[in-house]
Amino acid sequence: MTKDKDYISAIKRPGLLYGAIVRSDIPSGTIVSIDLPDFPKDIHIIASKDIPGSNAVKVLNTSLPLLASETVTYKGQPILAVFAPSSEAAQSAAGYIRINYTDTDELQLNFKHKLDDPDQQQEIQSIAKTDIPHPNSKADEISVETEESPDTEKPDVPPSTDSVSKEILKKVIKWGNPDKLFSEADSIIEQTYITGPEQSPLTAPTGAMAEFIKDKLIVHAATQWPFHVRNVVSEVCGVTKRKVTVYQTGYHPTHDEKLIYPSIYGALCAVAAMQTGQPARLISTEPSYRPESAITRKTAFNSDHEPLAEIIDIQTNVGAYAFFADEMIQQIAAGAAPLYDIEGIRMTIRLLSTPTPPRHHFRGLGFSSAMYSAEAHASHITMQTQSNPLVWRLKHLKSSKSRPSDQTKIKYTLLKELLENTAQRADFYRKHAVYEMQRQKQQNFSPFFRYARGIGIACGYGINGFSRAFSEEKKHSITVTLEENNAVTVSLSIVEPEVEKIWKSIISEALGVDASLITIEYGDTAHVPDTGPDVLRREIHHISNLIDRCCDSIKSQRFIEPLPIKVKRGFKLPADSDNKLQLFSGLSWGSVIVELEIDTITLEPIIKGAWGSFECGRIFRPEKLASALTKSLHEGINRCGGAQIRYGRQPLIDVFIKEVDTGLPTSATETAYGLIAAAYTAAVSQALNSQAASLPFGPGDILKILEHGSKM
Amino acid sequence: MKISCKINGKATVFNTYADKPLALLLVEDSEITSLSPGCGKGICGNCVVLMDNHPVLSCIIPAFKIREKEITTYEGYAKTRFYNDVVRGYEEAGAKPCSYCMASKTLLIESVIHENSAPEVDDILDMLSINKCSCIDEKDLVKIVETAVKYRRRRRVRRS
Numbered sequence: 001m002t003k004d005k006d007y008i009s010a011i012k013r014p015g016l017l018y019g020a021i022v023r024s025d026i027p028s029g030t031i032v033s034i035d036l037p038d039f040p041k042d043i044h045i046i047a048s049k050d051i052p053g054s055n056a057v058k059v060l061n062t063s064l065p066l067l068a069s070e071t072v073t074y075k076g077q078p079i080l081a082v083f084a085p086s087s088e089a090a091q092s093a094a095g096y097i098r099i100n101y102t103d104t105d106e107l108q109l110n111f112k113h114k115l116d117d118p119d120q121q122q123e124i125q126s127i128a129k130t131d132i133p134h135p136n137s138k139a140d141e142i143s144v145e146t147e148e149s150p151d152t153e154k155p156d157v158p159p160s161t162d163s164v165s166k167e168i169l170k171k172v173i174k175w176g177n178p179d180k181l182f183s184e185a186d187s188i189i190e191q192t193y194i195t196g197p198e199q200s201p202l203t204a205p206t207g208a209m210a211e212f213i214k215d216k217l218i219v220h221a222a223t224q225w226p227f228h229v230r231n232v233v234s235e236v237c238g239v240t241k242r243k244v245t246v247y248q249t250g251y252h253p254t255h256d257e258k259l260i261y262p263s264i265y266g267a268l269c270a271v272a273a274m275q276t277g278q279p280a281r282l283i284s285t286e287p288s289y290r291p292e293s294a295i296t297r298k299t300a301f302n303s304d305h306e307p308l309a310e311i312i313d314i315q316t317n318v319g320a321y322a323f324f325a326d327e328m329i330q331q332i333a334a335g336a337a338p339l340y341d342i343e344g345i346r347m348t349i350r351l352l353s354t355p356t357p358p359r360h361h362f363r364g365l366g367f368s369s370a371m372y373s374a375e376a377h378a379s380h381i382t383m384q385t386q387s388n389p390l391v392w393r394l395k396h397l398k399s400s401k402s403r404p405s406d407q408t409k410i411k412y413t414l415l416k417e418l419l420e421n422t423a424q425r426a427d428f429y430r431k432h433a434v435y436e437m438q439r440q441k442q443q444n445f446s447p448f449f450r451y452a453r454g455i456g457i458a459c460g461y462g463i464n465g466f467s468r469a470f471s472e473e474k475k476h477s478i479t480v481t482l483e484e485n486n487a488v489t490v491s492l493s494i495v496e497p498e499v500e501k502i503w504k505s506i507i508s509e510a511l512g513v514d515a516s517l518i519t520i521e522y523g524d525t526a527h528v529p530d531t532g533p534d535v536l537r538r539e540i541h542h543i544s545n546l547i548d549r550c551c552d553s554i555k556s557q558r559f560i561e562p563l564p565i566k567v568k569r570g571f572k573l574p575a576d577s578d579n580k581l582q583l584f585s586g587l588s589w590g591s592v593i594v595e596l597e598i599d600t601i602t603l604e605p606i607i608k609g610a611w612g613s614f615e616c617g618r619i620f621r622p623e624k625l626a627s628a629l630t631k632s633l634h635e636g637i638n639r640c641g642g643a644q645i646r647y648g649r650q651p652l653i654d655v656f657i658k659e660v661d662t663g664l665p666t667s668a669t670e671t672a673y674g675l676i677a678a679a680y681t682a683a684v685s686q687a688l689n690s691q692a693a694s695l696p697f698g699p700g701d702i703l704k705i706l707e708h709g710s711k712m
Numbered sequence: 713m714k715i716s717c718k719i720n721g722k723a724t725v726f727n728t729y730a731d732k733p734l735a736l737l738l739v740e741d742s743e744i745t746s747l748s749p750g751c752g753k754g755i756c757g758n759c760v761v762l763m764d765n766h767p768v769l770s771c772i773i774p775a776f777k778i779r780e781k782e783i784t785t786y787e788g789y790a791k792t793r794f795y796n797d798v799v800r801g802y803e804e805a806g807a808k809p810c811s812y813c814m815a816s817k818t819l820l821i822e823s824v825i826h827e828n829s830a831p832e833v834d835d836i837l838d839m840l841s842i843n844k845c846s847c848i849d850e851k852d853l854v855k856i857v858e859t860a861v862k863y864r865r866r867r868r869v870r871r872s
Contacts, residue, residue: 007748007812009739087736088729205749250748252812252845285752627807630849653849 007250008207008222009283016209017044017272019265019282020090022080022097024072027355029101031070031079036097043093046081046271053238057264058231060472064321064358066236066267072101074320074355076286081268083280165352168322171329176344176402178300181309185300191380193297193373194694195677198290198639206258207283208266210273217244217270222251223262225533226493230525236267237274244270246525248495256361256535257288260323291328291359291366292317295336295373305385307396309344312336314373316366318351319358325351328365330467334408334584335370335674339415339460340378340396361535367463368674372695375458375678380691388432389457389682390423397459408461409582411589414658415459418591418613421656423457426593426611431455432686439689452598453608456682457591462671464586465538476532477570478543480507480550484563487517490547492531495522496539502620502665503547510551511558529568537667541586541617542571544664588616588668592633592675594683603699603706605641605684609652610634610676617666619659629655632669636676641698717778719744720788726775734770734778735759738785746786746815757843760816761785767823767842786815789822797867798822801860807852813845821857825864831857 036045048055048069056063068079079099084090182188208221208229217239221229226246234241246266251258265282272280296313314332318325329349336347382389397412397419423429435453466473479491488507504515522528532538546569553567595608610633619625630653677695684692690705716725719742726737733752738744738761747770749759754772761770762784789795798821802808809817817840824831824839836857837850 006745009748010745012740087740088732250812252748252810623806627849627852630851631846634849635846653851 007205008209008220008281009205011209011220011249011281013209013211013279015085015278017083017085017276017278017280018087018090019269019272019280020082020084020087020094021078021268021282021284021286022082022094022099023286024068024075024077024079024099024101026072026101027075029072031068031072032100032102034080034097034099039093039096042085043089044083044272044276045093045097046083046268046275047079050275051236051271052274054235056235057260057267058235059228059260059323062321062323062325066264074357076357077320078264078268081272081282083272083276083282165317165354167350168318168353169325169329169351171333171349173333173347173349174345175404176309176342176400178309178311178344178346181344182298182300182311184302185308186303187301187305188298189301189381189384190296190298191377191691191693193293193295193376195290195293195295195369195372196694196696197292198696205283205285206261206265207281208262208269209279209281210266210269211279212273212277215243217273219244219246219266219270220249221246221262221266222249222258223266224251224253224256224258224535225263226525227530228259228533229263229266232263232267233270237270244525248493248522248524253534255288255290255363259361259533259535260358261286261288286357288360289319289357290363291319291369293332293366293369293373295370297373297377299342299377299381301385305387307338307340307342307381310338310342310346312345312347312373314347314349314370316349316351317354317356317359319356320353321358322351322353323358323360324365327466327470330469330583331365331367331463332370334463334467335367336374337408338374338378339410339412340393341398341400343400343402363673364463364536364670368670368677369695371460371462371674372677372681375460375675376681376693379456379458379678379682379685380693383682383685383691388429390419390428390432393419393457393459408584408587410461414589414615415461415591418589418615418658419457419459421658422591422593422611422613425613425654425656426455426595426609428455428457428593431595435686439686452600452687453596454683454686454688455593455595456679456684456686457593458675458678458682459591460589460671460675460678462588462590462666462668462674463536463584464541464588464667464670465536465584467583468585469583473532473571475530475570477529477568478531478546478550479529479566479568480547480554481564481566482511482513482554482558485517486513487519488513489519489521490550491521491523491528492543493522493525493528494531494534494539494543496534498624499539499543502540503544505620506544506547506664507551510548511554537669540665540667545586546571548664586617586664586666588614588666588671590614590668590671590675592672592679594637594676594679596680596683596687598684598687598702603702605680605687605698605702607637609654610637610679611652611654611656612672612675613656613658614668614671615658615660616668616671617660618663619657620665622657622659625657626655629657629668629672632672633676636673637680639673640677640680640696713776715775715779717780718782720784720791721782728775730776731774734761734768734773734775734783736771737775737778738770738783744785744787748812748815755844757820758813758816758845760819760843762789762819762823765823765826767820767839769842784819786818789819793867794822794826794864797825797860797863798856800863801856801858804859805852805855807848807856810845810847813843813847816843817845817848817853821860824857825861829861829865829868831861 048067068077082094210219230244230246233244269280293316298311300308382392481489504518508515549569550567557565591613593611596605681692735749749771752771754769759770
């Protein structure tokens with residue numbers, strides 16, 4: 001949330017043109033013709049041929065067309081932009097435009113035919129095999145295969161249909177010998193976990209405004225990544241980056257939906273401003289979507305019901321274009337790795353392209369969904385083996401000998417401590433025993449013979465920011481200056497008023513200056529360094545880390561160099577041996593318990609209570625942190641039930657935070673999201689005596705279970 | 713079409729389309745800056761205004777519906793003495809909505825305490841669930857409203 005800045009909707013200029021986008025209403029096809037009525041002269045239409053520079057929005061290695069020229073690859077793809085003196089006129093004009101496409105059914109058939117034909121399929125999925133072994137890992141410890149379709153870098157992918165998806169990236173992670181262990185297994189438990197499509201709640205307008213001032217293109221955008229807007233506008237308009245300055249307006253990225261769209265709108269406005277000489281503004285309510293995942297986990301057990309090996313197959317729909325595909329795979333792999341002791345694993349992650357809108361960051365890049373599957377599966381195992389989920393976790397949470405060294409270093413002792421703390425506060429042992437007895441007695445009756453209550457538990461960790469494999473992070477930096485009057489100025493492009501207070505505390509403590517003398521300077525792209533996108537809670541740990549490093553450098557120069565001392569620091573791999581092998585830094589740890597009852601009339605899950613224990617590094621503002629975690633748990637529960645959750649009269653959400661006095665803070669939002677989902681499904685499963693394995697899981701899904709009468 | 717109404721007590725005439733949403737009328741055709749309509753579909757609850765003292769989602773109210781009505785936005789409400797009750801609620805609870813949903817949440821809180829001098833927790837949460845911004849947790853919201861109700865009650869007692 002930005003502070004005290006005008007929202008994009010409040011920015012007005014004399015002669016402002018209002019924009020509207022004409023989007024495709026079919027998922028795939030070829031544009032044959034566009035019927036444009038005779039519009040008045042003050043209506044301006046922008047098509048792909050009007051773009052002076054490149055008709056592409058580049059996001060790392062992927063690019064998508066700014067406006068579709070011939071081929072449409074997903075429903076809702078922008079084809080034309082209409083600018084008019086009022087928003088009604090723009091919307092009205094856009095409504096009169098007709099776009100004619102080729103017969104899309106034929107296209108679907110052709111593509112289906114291609115997929116059915118093994119030769120064609122091989123051609124489509126021709127794969128560039130690249131092995132990415134970790135420099136410090138032994139060949140027999142871990143093997144990783146990454147396969148990438150050559151089409152990922154092309155702006156136009158072949159058309160496909162809802163029923164046809166195309167694999168664009170695949171990674172196989174293997175340790176131990178899972179095949180041998182499965183052949184020796186006494187029993188196998190298998191379950192598929194689905195995180196369904198979820199739409200951002202559209203809480204804030206996404207948009208941009210562009211104008212020419214003294215031969216400079218000035219863009220105002222509600223964006224999380226102002227430098228990306230600048231780069232895209234520069235390339236689309238064919239002007240140098242120096243001629244483009246981007247100002248952030250107020251924005252509210254509830255689910256990181258303001259990462260890519262503002263660049264698209266900014267570029268369209270800039271083209272309109274170039275063509276007409278008038279300022280142009282475009283605001284859209286196009287939602288962003290979370291990548292859907294289907295995660296199948298198969299666990300082999302020995303005769304003592306000890307887990308031996310696991311085979312995990314993960315398929316994630318990323319829409320028509322995959323942004324941050326490599327990073328997404330890293331995060332999914334980290335989240336899906338089970339925490340319990342296991343001797344072998346084979347994890348296959350596939351990113352699938354479908355003719356649907358490109359998926360965005362959505363509270364992370366898949367880590368929490370993957371972690372949900374891991375913890376929900378642990379609860380499923382305990383239910384199948386009739387074990388107490390807490391006791392089972394306390395017994396099996398330990399490091400496996402075959403686990404590769406570059407995997408996240410799990411703090412098992414801390415996790416057990418958090419689990420026990422949460423269980424004690426929630427009275428887990430007693431409640432679980434009672435509800436388990438009720439579940440087992442219900443087996444021959446209706447689930448609602450008496451009442452349907454359940455309690456679920458989950459534990460795990462969360463990540464902050466990008467992994468160390470994300471090479472783009474090296475381009476991002478911040479600047480800290482110690483002025484002559486002992487004032488400190490921090491320049492960065494991430495706007496976080498809440499975290500600002502943490503940064504000030506870090507600087508104040510490190511340099512011994514008063515917090516009132518510290519200024520956080522955000523500014524525009526011409527005056528601050530590129531700190532990268534404001535996503536994945538990077539600001540909590542990663543930016544705090546950069547600020548800490550800048551302060552260290554200033555301290556070493558102070559009283560040696562004359563003031564002002566200006567230090568710029570960028571992201572790099574830390575040299576300390578403890579973290580050297582880990583892919584993610586800034587981890588937070590947590591344990592969550594959810595207790596609920598299913599309303600026997602409305603089938604709504606009624607939350608009786610939620611308890612969470614977290615460790616998230618050093619705490620600067622305990623009250624704010626507790627409030628933020630409470631909100632995360634609350635929001636996470638709402639997400640689980642598809643906004644159909646009801647709370648008891650006095651909903652109890654109880655948060656405990658373990659105090660740590662040294663180091664840097666980390667964000668536990670991601671942890672809370674994944675854990676609450678796993679605990680919720682475990683509780684619903686116990687209440688219904690049937691496995692709930694999809695998210696969201698609301699009254700409709702409960703009704704389906706009752707109708708089909710499926711049991712554990 | 714011409715539509716006359718009162719915006720924050722000031723007689724206003726809009727020359728507009730009959731179906732233009734009230735949110736856009738306020739943002740584009742008058743000087744209201746507190747509104748930040750997000751979804752335009754009545755989902756996010758960030759465009760709350762009071763129409764004849766009742767909260768409405770201005771993004772789904774067409775222009776023809778506001779004929780001869782009295783619209784109060786956050787700007788207008790902040791000038792009234794009742795605003796201080798809500799502000800005291802924020803201060804005593806030590807929690808405040810983010811700047812993005814401040815206007816809508818404040819008007820929703822006013823609706824709760826205006827319509828009910830002793831609202832139940834469910835009444836409070838029901839009304840405030842109209843706004844989907846999750847910047848503030850429910851415990852704090854309840855505390856804010858209860859404090860504001862206390863001050864409003866005192867105000868009523870003093871007046872009577």
